[in-house]
Each structure stands twice: as structure tokens, then as C-alpha cells.
Amino acid sequence: MITIxxxxxxxxxxxxxxxxxxxxxxKKFPIKxxxxxxxxxxxxxxxxxxNFPKEAIIIxxxxxxxxxxxxxxxxxxxxxxxxxxxxxELVKTKKAQAFVSAGNxxxxxxxxxxxxxxxxxxxxxxxxxxxxxxxxxxVMLDMGSNVDCKPTQLLQFAIMGHxxxxxxxxxxxxxxxLLNIGEEKEKGNITTQQTHDLLEETNLNFIGNIExxxxxxxxxxxxxxxxFVGNNMLKFGEGxxxxxxxxxxxxxxxxLLSLIALLLLKPTFKRFxxxxxxxxxxxxxFLGVNGISIIAHGSASETAIQNAIKMAYQxxxxxxxxxxxxxxxxxxxxxxxxxxxxxx
Amino acid sequence: MITIxxxxxxxxxxxxxxxxxxxxxxKKFPIKxxxxxxxxxxxxxxxxxxNFPKEAIIIxxxxxxxxxxxxxxxxxxxxxxxxxxxxxELVKTKKAQAFVSAGNxxxxxxxxxxxxxxxxxxxxxxxxxxxxxxxxxxVMLDMGSNVDCKPTQLLQFAIMGHxxxxxxxxxxxxxxxLLNIGEEKEKGNITTQQTHDLLEETNLNFIGNIExxxxxxxxxxxxxxxxFVGNNMLKFGEGxxxxxxxxxxxxxxxxLLSLIALLLLKPTFKRFxxxxxxxxxxxxxFLGVNGISIIAHGSASETAIQNAIKMAYQxxxxxxxxxxxxxxxxxxxxxxxxxxxxxx
Numbered sequence: 001m002i003t004i005x006x007x008x009x010x011x012x013x014x015x016x017x018x019x020x021x022x023x024x025x026x027k028k029f030p031i032k033x034x035x036x037x038x039x040x041x042x043x044x045x046x047x048x049x050x051n052f053p054k055e056a057i058i059i060x061x062x063x064x065x066x067x068x069x070x071x072x073x074x075x076x077x078x079x080x081x082x083x084x085x086x087x088x089e090l091v092k093t094k095k096a097q098a099f100v101s102a103g104n105x106x107x108x109x110x111x112x113x114x115x116x117x118x119x120x121x122x123x124x125x126x127x128x129x130x131x132x133x134x135x136x137x138x139v140m141l142d143m144g145s146n147v148d149c150k151p152t153q154l155l156q157f158a159i160m161g162h163x164x165x166x167x168x169x170x171x172x173x174x175x176x177x178l179l180n181i182g183e184e185k186e187k188g189n190i191t192t193q194q195t196h197d198l199l200e201e202t203n204l205n206f207i208g209n210i211e212x213x214x215x216x217x218x219x220x221x222x223x224x225x226x227x228f229v230g231n232n233m234l235k236f237g238e239g240x241x242x243x244x245x246x247x248x249x250x251x252x253x254x255x256l257l258s259l260i261a262l263l264l265l266k267p268t269f270k271r272f273x274x275x276x277x278x279x280x281x282x283x284x285x286f287l288g289v290n291g292i293s294i295i296a297h298g299s300a301s302e303t304a305i306q307n308a309i310k311m312a313y314q315x316x317x318x319x320x321x322x323x324x325x326x327x328x329x330x331x332x333x334x335x336x337x338x339x340x341x342x343x344x
Numbered sequence: 345m346i347t348i349x350x351x352x353x354x355x356x357x358x359x360x361x362x363x364x365x366x367x368x369x370x371k372k373f374p375i376k377x378x379x380x381x382x383x384x385x386x387x388x389x390x391x392x393x394x395n396f397p398k399e400a401i402i403i404x405x406x407x408x409x410x411x412x413x414x415x416x417x418x419x420x421x422x423x424x425x426x427x428x429x430x431x432x433e434l435v436k437t438k439k440a441q442a443f444v445s446a447g448n449x450x451x452x453x454x455x456x457x458x459x460x461x462x463x464x465x466x467x468x469x470x471x472x473x474x475x476x477x478x479x480x481x482x483v484m485l486d487m488g489s490n491v492d493c494k495p496t497q498l499l500q501f502a503i504m505g506h507x508x509x510x511x512x513x514x515x516x517x518x519x520x521x522l523l524n525i526g527e528e529k530e531k532g533n534i535t536t537q538q539t540h541d542l543l544e545e546t547n548l549n550f551i552g553n554i555e556x557x558x559x560x561x562x563x564x565x566x567x568x569x570x571x572f573v574g575n576n577m578l579k580f581g582e583g584x585x586x587x588x589x590x591x592x593x594x595x596x597x598x599x600l601l602s603l604i605a606l607l608l609l610k611p612t613f614k615r616f617x618x619x620x621x622x623x624x625x626x627x628x629x630f631l632g633v634n635g636i637s638i639i640a641h642g643s644a645s646e647t648a649i650q651n652a653i654k655m656a657y658q659x660x661x662x663x664x665x666x667x668x669x670x671x672x673x674x675x676x677x678x679x680x681x682x683x684x685x686x687x688x
Contacts (some may be wrong), residue, residue: 134587144525147533181488181575189491189572212579216587228533229573231525235556236577240584243478243560247619251612258612264605268595275591 001032002316004309005096008037009065009083010103012299018102019045019052021305026056028306029313033057034096036087038065062086068298072106076114084108088115091291098292098312100283102300108293109145109286116291119321121328124149125288126157127227127295128164129234130281130311133218139165139174140215140223143284144231151194154178154224155202156328160287161222162204163327167320168285168311174221177210179229184209191226199224202331241276282307285315287324292316345376346660348653349440352381353409353427354447356643362446363389363396365649370400372650373657377401378440380431382409406430412642416450420458428452432459435635442636442656444627446644452637453489453630460635463665465672468493469632470501471571471639472508473578474625474655477562483509483518484559484567487628488575495538498522498568499546500672504631505566506548507671511662512629512655518565521554523573528553535570543568546675585620626651629659631668636660 039061064079128141165174283296383405408423472485509518627640
């Protein structure tokens with residue numbers, strides 16, 4: 001049985017969305033969940049729920065709470081008994097196989113790196129998100145954990161993203177693209193130009209540069225970029241989707257006719273939400289650490305938490321960490337054989 | 345009378361959208377237009393139009409056409425008699441006060457820099473776009489002309505964007521924000537951290553870092569970023585808006601009910617288009633060159649061309665280039681006085 005540690009004290013609506021997300025997840029998947037948080041507070045909330053599955057969810061007490069505004073490194077040093085710390089320790093000591101949190105992203109990243117450690121050959125772990133598109137969801141990384149990236153780091157992101165896409169999204173030979181401002185090889189800044197050269201040398205299915213306007217079409221399975229660009233784009237996209245929602249909700253107040261029309265379109269908007277809402281995609285994977293660590297959005301809903309748990313479950317089931325380890329080793333072998341081939 | 349040179353051979357739908365955009369613009373604004381392009385071809389097209397205002401639009405012949413796929417620097421060297429070249433020469437020799445093109449962006453940028461020259465004190469000219477938002481449109485720069493930027497360059501972008509916002513958008517004391525992945529001063533990459541320090545020293549109305557998700561709310565008048573990030577975000581945003589359109593148009597085919605509902609919402613979608621479609625905002629200004637040069641989208645419609653001409657007209661009328669010159673001089677004086685103050 002797969003066991004997942006869930007940060008009960010994370011996110012804007014803790015502990016309730018976490019408890020409810022955990023309950024729905026246990027009904028859908030053959031898993032056990034360890035709710036990590038203040039025992040007293042959690043037990044009080046659980047008592048209110050008649051549908052709580054005592055056999056599938058247990059509580060692990062933690063004392064400290066890392067606030068969303070806390071400094072990640074300071075929080076890591078000073079709050080050793082936080083739900084994030086305790087949850088990740090459960091993974092490290094193999095009492096759980098994955099950790100999920102909607103808490104302070106920086107704090108989860110810092111604690112994951114220090115507690116789980118990095119996979120051999122990884123310079124910097126990377127935050128990867130599953131992004132909806134017209135065709136099908138794709139993996140984009142880095143989404144914000146590394147703001148100044150070297151080409152070799154971007155290369156590692158590509159290898160890890162490729163392994164993730166294969167393992168979790170079930171794509172046979174994922175297409176890898178490099179985010180850039182033009183299709184041609186010589187386009188972009190110095191980092192992307194050098195990364196392009198490196199990616200061409202790999203045995204990944206590298207399809208070249210991909211432009212921002214092409215992303216949403218979904219012709220690429222893995223998109224590589226530095227965390228500064230990735231984070232800004234992700235947030236910009238979220239902002240636009242939110243803006244659409246606000247626009248239509250305000251329009252519905254303008255006239256009875258628009259209200260009726262929008263009500264008629266309810267199934268359409270539902271399909272839209274199903275396809276493009278980030279709630280459906282759960283959370284962002286922190287790849288390159290020696291274990292599974294998933295960060296859900298701070299404003300994650302019950303559905304989002306349930307889907308983040310689903311992702312954790314799939315990652316364990318498909319041995320994602322091992323797949324990444326092997327991919328990194330193979331790329332090293334490939335590089336070595338390329339070097340010896342060129343050298344001979 | 346303000347005279348504007350329009351590249352008749354630019355864009356995906358030349359020369360027709362350019363001719364029609366020019367005609368509508370002359371009906372709306374007190375301007376003259378010089379259509380730059382192949383005289384024979386243009387005269388043939390013009391003959392088909394009964395509404396062509398002969399007193400307001402004249403033709404200037406150019407021989408070469410720069411294709412959208414041409415290399416900008418090669419095109420600049422080899423096609424000296426292109427519509428872009430001839431049009432910009434008209435501005436340089438003061439036969440026109442502004443140039444508008446929907447042609448090869450790189451070629452227009454290169455030719456503008458070489459033919460018009462840079463304003464004193466400008467290291468790198470910058471492509472700035474007017475971006476729609478919930479509240480009101482704002483200026484974002486750089487949108488793609490400089491992919492590796494130094495903090496001092498970003499500072500200059502801020503000064504030019506501030507002057508543009510004041511001059512063209514009529515904002516008294518524009519709020520300037522620095523695009524970043526967090527609000528706090530210490531967030532971001534090395535470049536944004538150093539730029540933040542520089543911006544704090546200016547007398548601009550600097551409001552600090554602004555995140556991608558905040559952009560669309562429109563609380564900032566000027567947003568500064570490097571061209572790599574700006575271009576990717578702009579194109580990503582365009583891609584998302586396009587994806588929405590595709591989604592709803594496909595939904596309308598799914599059932600009669602959705603079709604009716606979407607027809608009822610026509611005024612809503614019209615309002616949406618008016619507010620968020622980039623056609624309404626005409627083109628991107630290339631700031632920092634010694635003259636007015638505006639680049640419209642390659643797929644610009646007649647409306648977009650008309651609005652790009654409108655922007656050109658406003659820029660001339662408000663003496664935008666002089667405003668930028670003064671702003672750069674003032675910022676220098678400010679810096680010098682700061683230095684002498686600190687030194688004394």
C-alpha cells in the first residue's frame with residue numbers, strides 16, 4: 001500500500017481543504033495518508049466529519065506552522081518541528097513514499113533539498129508544472145526555483161522533464177522543446193543558444209526552440225526554460241484566466257439576457273474549467289530531489305489537493321525517482337560515449 | 345499637417361490591409377500618408393477603391409520587398425531600396441514625421457537604429473507595447489529587441505517608458521514597476537536585483553517589483569523587463585487569447601443551445617475584443633531611436649493598421665521623441681546631482 005504524507009497546515013485554507021482533499025483521495029485511490037499537523041486541531045476538525053476513513057488516514061503531530069510569508073531558509077533553521085519538516089522526514093525514513101503540501105513554496109523547496117537530498121548528478125532540483133493546452137497537458141520546467149540558470153542546468157531540467165513525461169504522462173518518447181523568442185537555432189539569449197547546442201547532442205527527442213505563442217497549442221511534451229521566465233509566464237497565464245472569469249461574471253450582471261446566455265453556457269464553462277483550470281492538475285513536482293515532493297497552489301481547493309495526491313500516487317506507482325536516476329545516468333553514458341567517439 | 349510614412353509592403357496581407365488602414369486613418373485624423381511600396385502594384389489596387397482620398401494619400405515608390413523570413417541584418421545591407429528603408433529615409437529627411445510598418449520586425453528595428461540613429465544617452469533602443477488590462481492599458485518594455493540586458497539598460501527602458509506613458513497615455517506621474525517573481529526587493533535574478541537598486545535612486549515613480557499575475561490587473565503604468573521575458577510573455581498571452589477564441593468557436597458547433605447562447609453574448613464578446621484585442625492597440629513603439637518608428641503585428645488587420653497610424657499621429661502631436669530626450673537628460677542631471685550630493 002502506498003502511503004502519502006500530506007501537510008495538513010499548508011495553504012490558505014488549512015486544515016479543512018487538506019482534510020477534505022485527503023478524504024476524497026482515499027476514496028478514489030488505494031492509498032494511505034498521513035496527515036501532518038497539529039494533532040489537537042486536526043482531531044477537532046475530523047470529529048465534525050462523519051465520512052472520515054479512520055483506517056486510511058492517520059495523524060502525525062507537528063508543532064510549528066510555517067507561514068506563507070516566512071523566509072524559507074530562516075523557517076527551515078528555526079522551525080524544525082513544522083508540518084513541512086515532519087512530513088519530509090516521514091519520506092526520508094520511508095514511513096511515507098511521497099510528500100504533498102500547499103504551504104510556503106520556498107520553504108517546501110528548501111526543506112526538500114536539505115532533508116531528501118539531491119539525486120546524484122543533479123546540480124539544482126527543479127520545479128516542474130503540468131500546464132494545460134489545446135491538445136493535451138505538457139510539462140514545463142523550471143517554474144521558479146532557479147532564477148539564474150546555466151546551460152548545463154537547463155540540460156538537466158530537460159532530462160528530468162523527459163523522464164517525468166514518460167513516467168507520469170505516459171508519453172512514449174516525449175518531445176522536448178526549448179522556450180525561446182524564435183524558432184531558429186541562433187535566436188534567443190546567450191543561455192538559450194548554448195543550451196540549444198547541448199540539447200542537440202543528447203539522445204532526447206529534442207525538437208528545437210518553441211515560442212510562447214506555440215505553448216498553448218500543446219505540440220510539445222516538455223518545455224524547458226529558466227525559473228525567472230517560467231514563473232513569470234505561469235503567473236501571467238493564471239492572471240489572464242482569472243481576468244476572463246472576472247470579465248464574464250461582471251457581464252452576467254449587466255443584463256438579464258447575458259445572464260441567461262451565460263447560464264446556458266454552463267456546460268461549456270465546465271468543460272473549459274475541466275481542461276484549463278490548474279485545480280485539475282494538482283501541483284508542481286520538485287524534481288531532482290531524492291524522493292517525491294509535490295507543491296500545490298497556496299489557494300488550492302479540495303479538488304486541487306485531491307489531484308496533487310493523485311499525482312503523488314502515480315509518481316510512486318511508476319517509480320518516477322528511479323526513472324529520473326536512470327535517465328541521468330544514461331545521459332552521462334551517452335555524453336561519455338559521444339566524447340570518446342569524437343575523441344577517437 | 346502631420347505626415348506619416350506607411351510601409352505598404354509589410355505584413356501578411358500586404359498591400360491591401362495597409363491601403364485600407366491608411367484610408368480609414370485619413371478619414372479619422374487630420375493627417376497625410378505616404379504609402380511606400382511598389383508603385384505599379386499599389387496603383388492597381390487603389391484603382392479598385394472608389395473611396396481613395398487622393399489629396400491625403402500619396403505613393404512613394406520602393407523596389408525591394410523584405411520578406412518576413414529574411415535575416416534583418418542581411419536585408420538591411422542587401423535591400424537598400426526596400427519599403428522599410430525608403431520609409432525610414434522619409435522620416436530622416438523630414439518628409440514624414442513617423443514610420444509605421446507591419447513588416448519583418450527585426451528588419452524594421454535594425455533599419456530604424458541605423459537610419460534614424462539613437463537618441464543621445466541611449467545604449468539600446470527598446471520595443472515597447474501597450475498591453476490591455478482590467479483597469480486600463482499599460483506600457484511594457486522590452487518586448488523582444490534586447491535579449492541580454494544590463495541593469496543600466498533596464499533603467500533606461502524605465503525612463504523611456506515613463507516618458508512614453510506621460511506623453512502618449514496622458515498619465516501625470518506614471519507608476520513604474522519592475523517585472524519580477526516576487527514583491528520583495530531581494531527577489532529575482534541578479535539583473536533584476538541590481539536594477540531594483542538603480543530604480544530606487546531615480547526620481548521616477550518607482551513602485552517596486554510587480555509579479556506576472558498582477559500585470560493584467562493594470563495597477564502599474566509602466567512595466568520593465570528584458571526582451572527575452574517580455575517577448576515570451578506577450579506571445580504566451582496572445583496564444584491564450586487565441587485559444588479562448590478557438591474554444592468558444594468550437595463549442596458553438598457542439599449544440600444549437602450553445603450557439604444561441606454565444607450569439608446572445610455577441611455584445612459581451614465585442615466588449616471583450618474592444619478591451620483586450622491587440623488590434624485595438626495598433627503597434628509597438630521602438631523607443632530610443634531619433635524619430636518615431638512603430639511596428640504593427642505581422643497579421644495586423646485594417647483596424648490594427650489604422651490604430652498604429654493613430655499612435656504615430658499621437659506620438660508626433662505630443663512630441664514624444666523630445667519628451668524622451670528631456671527625460672533622459674533630466675535623469676542624467678538627477679544622477680549627477682545625487683553623486684555630487686553624496687560626494688560633498
